[in-house]
Amino acid sequence: xxxxxxxxxxxxxxIGEQGILxxxxxxxxxxxxxxxxxxxxxxxxxxxxxxxxxxxTIVQDQDFRLVWPSGHEHAAYDIGWKSxxxxxxxxxxxxxxxxxxxxxxxxxxxxxxxxxxxxxxGIAAAISSLGAARLAILGGDLSRSSEISVTTTVLxxxxxxxxxxxxxxxxxxxxxxxxxxxxxxxxxxxEGKHEATTWSRAVLRLADAQCKPTPPLESGPRAAQSGxxxxxxxxxxxxxxxxxxxxxSRVSIKLDKSxxxxxxxxxxxxxxxxxxxPMQWVLHGGEDFGLLACFPTGVEIPEEFSVVGEVxxxxxxxxxxxxxxxxxxxxxxxxxxG
Amino acid sequence: xxxxxxxxxxxxxxIGEQGILxxxxxxxxxxxxxxxxxxxxxxxxxxxxxxxxxxxTIVQDQDFRLVWPSGHEHAAYDIGWKSxxxxxxxxxxxxxxxxxxxxxxxxxxxxxxxxxxxxxxGIAAAISSLGAARLAILGGDLSRSSEISVTTTVLxxxxxxxxxxxxxxxxxxxxxxxxxxxxxxxxxxxEGKHEATTWSRAVLRLADAQCKPTPPLESGPRAAQSGxxxxxxxxxxxxxxxxxxxxxSRVSIKLDKSxxxxxxxxxxxxxxxxxxxPMQWVLHGGEDFGLLACFPTGVEIPEEFSVVGEVxxxxxxxxxxxxxxxxxxxxxxxxxxG
Numbered sequence: 001x002x003x004x005x006x007x008x009x010x011x012x013x014x015i016g017e018q019g020i021l022x023x024x025x026x027x028x029x030x031x032x033x034x035x036x037x038x039x040x041x042x043x044x045x046x047x048x049x050x051x052x053x054x055x056x057t058i059v060q061d062q063d064f065r066l067v068w069p070s071g072h073e074h075a076a077y078d079i080g081w082k083s084x085x086x087x088x089x090x091x092x093x094x095x096x097x098x099x100x101x102x103x104x105x106x107x108x109x110x111x112x113x114x115x116x117x118x119x120x121x122g123i124a125a126a127i128s129s130l131g132a133a134r135l136a137i138l139g140g141d142l143s144r145s146s147e148i149s150v151t152t153t154v155l156x157x158x159x160x161x162x163x164x165x166x167x168x169x170x171x172x173x174x175x176x177x178x179x180x181x182x183x184x185x186x187x188x189x190x191e192g193k194h195e196a197t198t199w200s201r202a203v204l205r206l207a208d209a210q211c212k213p214t215p216p217l218e219s220g221p222r223a224a225q226s227g228x229x230x231x232x233x234x235x236x237x238x239x240x241x242x243x244x245x246x247x248x249s250r251v252s253i254k255l256d257k258s259x260x261x262x263x264x265x266x267x268x269x270x271x272x273x274x275x276x277x278p279m280q281w282v283l284h285g286g287e288d289f290g291l292l293a294c295f296p297t298g299v300e301i302p303e304e305f306s307v308v309g310e311v312x313x314x315x316x317x318x319x320x321x322x323x324x325x326x327x328x329x330x331x332x333x334x335x336x337x338g
Numbered sequence: 339x340x341x342x343x344x345x346x347x348x349x350x351x352x353i354g355e356q357g358i359l360x361x362x363x364x365x366x367x368x369x370x371x372x373x374x375x376x377x378x379x380x381x382x383x384x385x386x387x388x389x390x391x392x393x394x395t396i397v398q399d400q401d402f403r404l405v406w407p408s409g410h411e412h413a414a415y416d417i418g419w420k421s422x423x424x425x426x427x428x429x430x431x432x433x434x435x436x437x438x439x440x441x442x443x444x445x446x447x448x449x450x451x452x453x454x455x456x457x458x459x460g461i462a463a464a465i466s467s468l469g470a471a472r473l474a475i476l477g478g479d480l481s482r483s484s485e486i487s488v489t490t491t492v493l494x495x496x497x498x499x500x501x502x503x504x505x506x507x508x509x510x511x512x513x514x515x516x517x518x519x520x521x522x523x524x525x526x527x528x529e530g531k532h533e534a535t536t537w538s539r540a541v542l543r544l545a546d547a548q549c550k551p552t553p554p555l556e557s558g559p560r561a562a563q564s565g566x567x568x569x570x571x572x573x574x575x576x577x578x579x580x581x582x583x584x585x586x587s588r589v590s591i592k593l594d595k596s597x598x599x600x601x602x603x604x605x606x607x608x609x610x611x612x613x614x615x616p617m618q619w620v621l622h623g624g625e626d627f628g629l630l631a632c633f634p635t636g637v638e639i640p641e642e643f644s645v646v647g648e649v650x651x652x653x654x655x656x657x658x659x660x661x662x663x664x665x666x667x668x669x670x671x672x673x674x675x676g
Contacts, residue, residue, distance in 0.1 A: 013675045020675065034388065038586070039502050040431035040570055041392035041494070046384050050372065054379035055440040055491060057481040093378040102393040104489045109675050141489070143395040144675055151442045151479070151489035153393060156379070164377050232378055248376070337351050337358065337447050337482055 012116055013109030017142050020116055027120040029127075031136035034100065042138030044100040044155055051099075052156045054090035058083055060148040064211070070189060072196035076115045078211040080122025083150040086235065088132050089215035089289035091156035093233035095163040095224025098135045098217075100155040106145035119150075131217045160224035163293070168230035168249035170313040172294035175305035177223070178216040179209060180238060180263040181278065184285015185270040186210030194273055202269035215289035222302045223293045231293040237284040239321055241292055242309075243330025246319035249294075254322045255283075255309040262306070283323070350454055351447030355480050358454055365458040367465075369474035372438065380476030382438040382493055389437075390494045392428035396421055398486040402549070408527060410534035414453045416549040418460025421488040424573065426470050427553035427627035429494035431571035433501040433562025436473045436555075438493040444483035457488075469555045498562035501631070506568040506587035508651040510632035513643035515561070516554040517547060518576060518601040519616065522623015523608040524548030532611055540607040553627035560640045561631045569631040575622040577659055579630055580647075581668025584657035587632075592660045593621075593647040600644070621661070 012020050025037060035043035044051070058064060064074050064082070088098040103123065107116070127135045135154070186207040189199070199207065215233065223231055230249055234241045238255070246253045260282050264271075267278035294311055295301050321330045350358050363375060373381035382389070396402060402412050402420070426436040441461065445454070465473045473492070524545040527537070537545065553571065561569055568587055572579045576593070584591045598620050602609075605616035632649055633639050659668045 016675050035390075035500065035502075039500075040428040041390040041434070041492075043388050043390045043432075043496075043500060045388050047387075049385075050381050050383050051389055051493070052373075052379040052381045053438065053440055053476055053491075053493065055442050055477060055479050055489070057442045057444055057479050057489065059444055059481050059483045061484075062482050090378040094381075096379070100391065102391055102491055104393050104395045106395055106397055106487060138391055139393060141393050141395050142675070143397050143487075144400050145397045145485065145487060146399075147484055149444060149481075149483060149487055151393070151395065153391075153440055153491040154379075155389070155391065155493075158381075162373065162377075162381055164373075337354050337480070 009112040009114035011109060012107060012111050012113055015113060020113070020142060023113060023117055024120040027117060027124055028137040029124060034136065034138065036137060037139045042102060044138055046157065048157055052091055052094050052096050052158055052162065053153065054087055055151060055153045056086050057149060057151040068190035070192055070194060070196040072190050072207055074211055076118035077122035077125065079150065080119040081126040081212050083152045084123050084126035085130060085213045085215055086289055087152045087154040088130060088135065088217060089233045091154055092215055092217050092220030093231055093291060094158055095160055095220050095231060096156035096158040097221055098132045098154050098156045100136050100138045102139045102153050103137065104141040104143065104151040106143040106149040108146060109144055130214065158224065160221060163224050163228050163231040165230055165232050165245050165248035168245060168251050168294040168311045169296065170251055170311055172229050172296055172311040173301065173307050174253060174309040174311060175293050175295060175301055175307045176290050177219040177305045178290025179288040180290060181267050181281030181285040182206055182209035183213055183287040184281040185267045185278065188274055188276065189270055192274055200269060203273060206267065206270045210287060213287055213289050216291060216304060219291055219302060219304055223291065226295065226302055227299045228293045228295050231291060234288060234290045234292050236286045239283050239328050239330050243319065243321045245292060246321060250314060250319065252312050252314055252320045252322065253309055254312055257324045259306065259308045347450040347452035349447060350445060350449050350451055353451060358480060361451060361455055362458040365455060365462055366475040367462060372474065372476060374475065375477045380440065382476055385495060390429055390432050390434050390496055390500065391491065392425055393489060393491040394424050395487060395489040406528035408530055408532060408534040410528050410545055412549055414456035415460035415463065417488065418457040419464040419550050421490045422461050422464035423468060423551045423553055424627055425490045425492040426468060426473065426555060427571045429492055430553055430555050430558030431569055431629060432496055433498055433558050433569060434494035434496040435559055436470045436492050436494045438474050438476045440477045440491050441475065442479040442481065442489040444481040444487040446484060447482055468552065496562065498559060501562050501566050501569040503568055503570050503583050503586035506583060506589050506632040506649045507634065508589055508649050510567050510634055510649040511639065511645045512591060512647040512649060513631050513633060513639055513645045514628050515557040515643045516628025517626040518628060519605050519619030519623040520544055520547035521551055521625040522619040523605045523616065526612055526614065527608055530612055538607060541611060544605065544608045548625060551625055551627050554629060554642060557629055557640060557642055561629065564633065564640055565637045566631040566633050569629060572626060572628045572630050574624040577621050577666050577668050581657065581659045583630060584659060588652060588657065590650045590652055590658045590660065591647055592650055595662045597644065597646045
């Protein structure tokens with residue numbers, strides 16, 4: 001496997017489970033949030049009377065490739081980063097702050113120790129760079145498998161209450177925080193035939209959006225504090241996720257295309273290279289892990305949110321998503337098993 | 339893959355992610371413990387100021403085989419059961435009660451829907467049969483992969499305080515609750531050449547101990563309430579885990595062979611069939627998920643615990659485990675990458 005085994009690094013099979021832990025745990029800075037690895041279970045101090053919890057798995061050749069068709073290598077550091085990013089995003093989307101995590105890493109015995117350490121460094125970097133200052137690693141598990149697979153569980157607290165998908169009301173303004181379409185454009189670049197070695201810096205930044213996403217942490221709690229009625233993160237594309245929110249809230253949603261143009265404009269470097277309509281990435285690209293929130297009229301929307309539409313009453317029995325009056329099929333899009 | 343695809347059942351690839359969830363979620367009885375699946379994160383109400391949390395992954399052909407060399411099939415039901423059993427065991431080993439779980443299931447698209455439903459039934463059955471009455475399924479994740487892999491994260495509460503590995507004191511009595519060696523004997527049977535179809539009921543029960551372990555829930559909190567100094571579950575074998583506890587507490591441990599004979603006696607059906615010394619399973623067999631606890635003198639040890647040794651001071655610089663005065667190498671034994 002390319003980039004897993006380097007000449008001077010022992011494999012994880014060479015040094016065994018305890019050996020790996022001895023190398024990795026020092027990279028995952030312990031925080032005084034409870035009890036970290038070493039016992040049967042970790043422990044997390046909880047201020048409120050509730051914890052929120054989310055789990056996600058990323059699997060080699062399904063959710064990432066070690067080497068993409070474009071030749072771009074998905075660094076172990078970025079895989080560690082993404083495993084944290086997509087889960088803290090789920091906590092952010094509830095209006096919460098991530099406070100603890102456990103991580104399970106499965107990998108073949110031939111993976112190099114250097115790879116495993118880089119992976120752990122990516123975890124630590126995501127925690128500090130994304131602003132998850134309270135997030136403590138509470139424990140984990142190492143397993144052997146035929147492909148690399150990472151399951152991350154993150155716990156959090158919602159100081160301003162949990163914001164669900166079910167609370168959207170007709171009249172609410174629909175707003176997004178974070179990027180739209182950047183990770184989708186990045187995926188198209190990574191899976192495309194244009195050699196990564198020829199990419200401009202602007203193009204490379206879009207590929208990075210896929211490999212190393214940056215969810216807008218702090219915007220979730222801020223939206224909750226502002227009185228958002230409903231919220232979720234955009235992991236499977238704006239249209240699909242807006243449709244889910246609409247369905248959960250029994251409303252319909254109208255998107256305003258002109259408000260989305262600014263996001264499409266930022267994708268021009270990739271759109272030109274691939275001769276593709278960038279608005280399709282804005283509407284259907286996933287994994288930016290931005291926020292989609294519904295704010296009642298009269299509240300001040302936090303400045304990092306852009307209004308991109310409104311919540312309207314159901315017209316028939318089913319929730320719909322409209323773009324400038326035209327109905328979209330929000331049920332299409334990515335399905336792990338479809 | 340044997341037993342994953344049956345003639346009349348669609349595959350998980352046929353029905354897609356939402357289709358699988360629609361079939362599985364009704365099998366996982368929701369409890370009024372917080373917020374279940376449906377939003378970005380689940381939520382769990384927490385009585386105390388702390389949650390304990392543990393994660394474990396089991397991987398096809400590493401931790402279980404769909405069909406063992408003996409011909410015994412590892413039912414999907416049992417795989418669901420084991421994924422719960424080994425994690426509630428970790429909470430039990432802290433002296434806690436499991437209150438919430440998230441489950442991530444990765445599988446090939448060719449797996450039958452019937453398999454996935456049986457897996458979910460095994461989860462539900464373990465929760466009710468093992469006595470984890472408060473355990474609520476808070477969420478999960480479905481991913482596609484080339485092999486079946488299950489990562490379970492369980493949260494819990496420790497009403498009587500957390501019991502760690504570090505608290506053992508010279509003079510403590512060492513006691514175990516639950517089975518010793520049964521899952522190890524079962525593994526030897528499953529991996530052996532004796533056809534499963536020829537097994538007696540007594541032999542089959544030992545194979546079941548490996549496929550469908552039964553950790554002694556409630557014994558953990560009871561040990562904590564009784565004042566246990568230290569505790570852990572026995573997942574990698576008595577000697578190895580006693581060594582870990584000794585090392586964490588900076589003590590040595592003396593095991594009493596005569597006290598272990600009663601456990602060995604129960605393994606006779608398998609020992610005769612395989613012509614093997616059953617004491618080896620008692621000392622080194624893992625995955626029974628029994629408890630190993632250290633009780634100070636003077637406290638009443640809960641009746642389901644059997645005293646099997648004592649805690650003694652360090653004689654040199656390193657912790658040791660002794661059996662009737664003979665030093666054992668507790669560092670040998672199972673390693674995922676060894």
